Amino acid sequence: MDISSKLKHELLLSDDNVYYSDTKFVTNSMLSLLNKSPQHLQRMLNGYKEDSPALNFGKAFHTIVLEPEKFDTEIAVFDGKTKRGKAWDEFKEKNKGITIITNNEYNKILEMRKHLVTPVDSYELIENSMHEVVNVWNMLGIDCKGKVDCVYNVNDRKILIDVKTTQDASPEAFRRSAYKYGYHRQAAFYMDGMGADEFWFAVIEKEAPYRTGLYRASDEFLNNGRKELSDLLDMYREYFIDKNKQVNEYYFKGEL
Numbered sequence: 001m002d003i004s005s006k007l008k009h010e011l012l013l014s015d016d017n018v019y020y021s022d023t024k025f026v027t028n029s030m031l032s033l034l035n036k037s038p039q040h041l042q043r044m045l046n047g048y049k050e051d052s053p054a055l056n057f058g059k060a061f062h063t064i065v066l067e068p069e070k071f072d073t074e075i076a077v078f079d080g081k082t083k084r085g086k087a088w089d090e091f092k093e094k095n096k097g098i099t100i101i102t103n104n105e106y107n108k109i110l111e112m113r114k115h116l117v118t119p120v121d122s123y124e125l126i127e128n129s130m131h132e133v134v135n136v137w138n139m140l141g142i143d144c145k146g147k148v149d150c151v152y153n154v155n156d157r158k159i160l161i162d163v164k165t166t167q168d169a170s171p172e173a174f175r176r177s178a179y180k181y182g183y184h185r186q187a188a189f190y191m192d193g194m195g196a197d198e199f200w201f202a203v204i205e206k207e208a209p210y211r212t213g214l215y216r217a218s219d220e221f222l223n224n225g226r227k228e229l230s231d232l233l234d235m236y237r238e239y240f241i242d243k244n245k246q247v248n249e250y251y252f253k254g255e256l
Helices: 002-015 016-021 028-036 036-044 053-066 066-075 086-094 103-114 118-125 173-178 183-193 219-241
Strands: 073-079 099-102 130-139 143-153 157-166 198-205 212-216
Touching: 002 053, 002 073, 016 198, 028 036, 028 173, 028 183, 036 219, 053 066, 053 073, 053 099, 053 103, 053 143, 053 157, 066 118, 073 103, 103 118, 103 173, 103 198, 118 143, 118 157, 130 183, 143 183, 143 219, 157 173, 157 183, 173 183, 173 212, 183 198, 183 219
Parallel strands: 073 099, 157 198
Antiparallel strands: 130 143, 143 157, 198 212
16 A cells, blocks of 8 residues: 555545545445446536435434534534524525534434433443444455444454434334345445444334334345445446446346
8 A cells, every 4th residue: 555545544534524525435325326327326426415304314313323522513403493584594504514404303313312222232232332433445356435333342243333214113114124225235335344243223213102123134134235235346347447338328228
């Protein structure tokens, strides 16, 4: 590793601004976009950033649960009744570049956090672990990076925990969601990239009564993720490294 590569590696590990602005190291989020199409990933690489109330809520939730020390500088709570009018416009202008949530959303997040860590096992894994841990690695010849929610070390075993919000935390419903949203690939990506022994999901519903779940990723689940991960990394290499295929020429082809 040359000096410039070593410096980039160290900055990725220690500086959030560098980590989030870098697009040379592949993330699971990038692979999620690639799984839709190379055009989706290219749009993000060109600077497009998705923004929605749901994304803002999710960011605020993770900040309160995992990085509460950043709340005052990264989250703003609007206590107005509607997101319209002069008060809303002034609040948005004052908090430009900061994630904004409503007072009702803020209170809901506090309730969700309380329920999430109510089970003893969930409390132990979340509250007694390191949060937002960054690592970089090379996978199938491609530089990758990841930031995992929680790392819990016990008896020489490294356990990764990912906190998820969901509509239905029951086992079968969450399993369907996990495959739908690529959580199997995410688990494999972090497990192998961070040299971990186990991967768990700590799950909380987004509506009262805020049921929770704690699920370990099985070998079958992880191996299914590794297969998809391998295919997507090969696809990334073809379109974005070797450029044997052109992004704008990608299209769906099949039989209906």
